Amino acid sequence: NKAKPKRGSSCKTCSLCPPRIDDGFFSLRYKPQSQQLQDIADTCIKVGDCSAAKDSKYRTYDETCNNLRFPMWGVTNSALVRLLQPKYSDGVSKHRKAQDGSDLPNARLVRTTVLKDKMVKDKKVSYLFSVFAQYISHDTARTSQAAANFTSCCNGNKWPGQVPVNCTSTRIPDNDPFYKKFGVTCQGRIRSLTTDDFGCPLRPHQHVIPVTHFIDQSLIYGQNKQDMEKFKGKNGLLQVSEIDKRIFPKSNANPQAVCDIRQGDRGICFDAGDPRPNQNPPFTALVTIFVRFHNDFAKKLLKLNPKMSADDVFEETRRVMIAVEHFIVRKEWLHLLIGREFMIQAILNYTNIDYDNNYNEFVNPSTLNEFMNGAYRGGHSTIIDKLNIHSQGKTQAMVLNDWLNRPQFAVDNFDPILKSVCTTQMPKQDIHGSFAMNNLFFRRTRPFGLDLETTSIERDREAGFAGFCDYMETLLGEPKINSWNDLKRYFTQETIGNMRKVYKHWRDVDMYVGGVSECPVGTSMFGKLFTAIIADQFKRWLLGDRHSPTFKDGPGKFTKAQLKQLNKITMSYLLCKYGDKLDHVPSKPFEIKSKKVVCKDLPDIDMTPWKL
Ligand code: HEM
Numbered sequence: 001n002k003a004k005p006k007r008g009s010s011c012k013t014c015s016l017c018p019p020r021i022d023d024g025f026f027s028l029r030y031k032p033q034s035q036q037l038q039d040i041a042d043t044c045i046k047v048g049d050c051s052a053a054k055d056s057k058y059r060t061y062d063e064t065c066n067n068l069r070f071p072m073w074g075v076t077n078s079a080l081v082r083l084l085q086p087k088y089s090d091g092v093s094k095h096r097k098a099q100d101g102s103d104l105p106n107a108r109l110v111r112t113t114v115l116k117d118k119m120v121k122d123k124k125v126s127y128l129f130s131v132f133a134q135y136i137s138h139d140t141a142r143t144s145q146a147a148a149n150f151t152s153c154c155n156g157n158k159w160p161g162q163v164p165v166n167c168t169s170t171r172i173p174d175n176d177p178f179y180k181k182f183g184v185t186c187q188g189r190i191r192s193l194t195t196d197d198f199g200c201p202l203r204p205h206q207h208v209i210p211v212t213h214f215i216d217q218s219l220i221y222g223q224n225k226q227d228m229e230k231f232k233g234k235n236g237l238l239q240v241s242e243i244d245k246r247i248f249p250k251s252n253a254n255p256q257a258v259c260d261i262r263q264g265d266r267g268i269c270f271d272a273g274d275p276r277p278n279q280n281p282p283f284t285a286l287v288t289i290f291v292r293f294h295n296d297f298a299k300k301l302l303k304l305n306p307k308m309s310a311d312d313v314f315e316e317t318r319r320v321m322i323a324v325e326h327f328i329v330r331k332e333w334l335h336l337l338i339g340r341e342f343m344i345q346a347i348l349n350y351t352n353i354d355y356d357n358n359y360n361e362f363v364n365p366s367t368l369n370e371f372m373n374g375a376y377r378g379g380h381s382t383i384i385d386k387l388n389i390h391s392q393g394k395t396q397a398m399v400l401n402d403w404l405n406r407p408q409f410a411v412d413n414f415d416p417i418l419k420s421v422c423t424t425q426m427p428k429q430d431i432h433g434s435f436a437m438n439n440l441f442f443r444r445t446r447p448f449g450l451d452l453e454t455t456s457i458e459r460d461r462e463a464g465f466a467g468f469c470d471y472m473e474t475l476l477g478e479p480k481i482n483s484w485n486d487l488k489r490y491f492t493q494e495t496i497g498n499m500r501k502v503y504k505h506w507r508d509v510d511m512y513v514g515g516v517s518e519c520p521v522g523t524s525m526f527g528k529l530f531t532a533i534i535a536d537q538f539k540r541w542l543l544g545d546r547h548s549p550t551f552k553d554g555p556g557k558f559t560k561a562q563l564k565q566l567n568k569i570t571m572s573y574l575l576c577k578y579g580d581k582l583d584h585v586p587s588k589p590f591e592i593k594s595k596k597v598v599c600k601d602l603p604d605i606d607m608t609p610w611k612l
């Protein structure tokens with residue numbers, strides 16, 4: 001069943017892309033790494049005894065002892081892992097230098113010259129795809145910031161001369177096409193935490209994330225047991241808030257500090273296992289759907305088994321929630337991201353969920369630095385600047401920048417948002433970001449804001465990634481790149497021309513910039529490099545998880561009868577059941593052209609396989 005992609009077939013909107021004469025990714029020399037030895041970053045984490053966790057059906061909350069041989073793999077506050085050694089100029093933490101020893105070109109200049117603002121719509125995929133992509137990102141990654149005051153990173157909006165401690169501010173060129181009008185010469189940013197901050201003198205340093213690396217709904221349940229206790233309610237339920245007779249995530253105890261609450265607003269602000277449930281209204285809506293699902297399933301479980309303890313109801317429901325998240329990734333979502341043919345190559349082709357023997361204790365399930373600070377940030381080009389919402393015969397535009405950290409919009413327009421994300425075409429995953437995200441981001445009441453993609457370039461440099469050419473040659477085994485001309489294998493002429501305006505040498509091109517600019521390969525949304533990194537990452541998460549819901553010898557496996565029911569909990573099921581009152585939803589909600597499901601015709605899942 002090895003489906004072969006047609007050569008250059010995915011260059012639908014980009015007729016100028018080169019044919020992928022190397023036959024796409026099927027000839028990759030790159031192999032997902034299985035690590036026989038502890039990753040060096042593991043030396044930072046000490047984990048105690050795993051005997052209690054060994055046979056438990058349930059994961060620990062910080063994921064310690066998921067892997068019994070390497071019990072620190074993927075746990076909260078552990079370091080990312082790397083596919084390639086970094087190229088820090090001092091071997092430890094300082095930015096990579098250009099080939100001639102000078103600094104790499106200014107990140108904002110690279111952004112405006114190579115990654116230009118433009119909105120191209122995807123013909124196949126709905127905006128819900130992007131919202132779910134962010135769900136996975138908040139489950140598995142988060143840039144933790146060093147102790148610094150954001151406003152101190154620039155001198156007002158002016159370049160401070162010397163970047164203050166713990167900041168990685170970007171100098172905005174004086175002749176910037178947008179910021180010049182406003183006299184802005186600095187974009188502030190706080191550096192991310194590294195192993196050094198945790199007293200672990202790794203050389204070169206590595207970045208640490210404050211979340212469990214696994215796909216495990218930690219964005220709902222928290223990153224450790226103590227966190228979880230904050231969200232656990234009575235009878236196995238999650239604590240929730242009730243607004244206008246509907247269920248939403250728990251209210252935030254510090255709404256003024258966490259949310260953007262303006263005069264006349266209702267003061268709505270939520271809290272969840274990851275602190276970003278309020279970030280944008282469609283995302284808040286998706287978090288709410290999963291919170292509602294937890295409480296509905298938990299109630300049914302307790303009704304069926306009145307003697308079950310509240311703790312068991314909570315744990316079992318969490319286990320189901322995680323399985324549902326995994327199954328949506330495997331069955332409905334991942335093939336749209338990296339292409340079915342690549343899923344097959346990476347042994348990730350699940351269309352029907354059944355037992356497997358895929359767990360491999362030598363696969364490190366940790367989040368890759370190249371994924372978090374590289375490939376997956378490319379997804380920012382799929383963020384919509386405004387979403388048209390149809391409600392009560394009227395259409396209003398939700399301008400995303402006006403509704404960041406203001407979840408009230410999601411509460412007031414819950415079903416209309418769900419309908420809209422299913423029927424709106426997603427901005428295409430490509431070299432372009434939106435003007436709104438890359439000039440106006442978080443502008444609040446100002447006429448200008450931040451540039452999210454400049455931040456991605458800066459995070460690549462903080463991570464010390466080798467250049468794009470090194471990645472292609474060393475990681476993917478591509479032929480040596482000896483000239484700008486050789487880059488024609490991967491980019492359009494226009495992209496190469498733009499790169500040449502800012503980079504002095506082709507080997508200077510940043511990994512992020514090259515990766516996001518690459519023409520797509522096969523039916524993947526990405527080029528070869530980002531496809532390979534993302535496939536490797538999902539392989540780690542799905543195959544390196546002892547608690548995989550389908551691992552046949554695993555402690556977390558479901559019975560056959562339970563699996564049959566879980567197979568029915570699809571994205572359309574969740575929308576129908578946990579939207580407020582939707583009549584119908586698409587049967588494939590991540591795809592624009594999809595048949596309808598009439599919600600009242602959709603049977604509930606049968607709970608009997610959970611009868612004790
Ligand atoms: C409206 C939607 C979104 C907004 C407002 C948003 C905003 C942000 C912000 C502010 C950061 C932190 C930047 C930094 O300081 O380093 C970030 C990081 C990140 N974003 Fe997004 N993002 C959105 C959607 C997405 C999507 C759709 C994806 C993936 C396809 C994604 C993937 C990531 C990743 C991997 C990171 C780095 C890890 C982290 O800090 O969470 N984001 N995003």
Ligand SMILES: [Ca+2]
Pocket residue numbers: 139140211212213214215216217218219
């Ligand atoms: Ca997680």
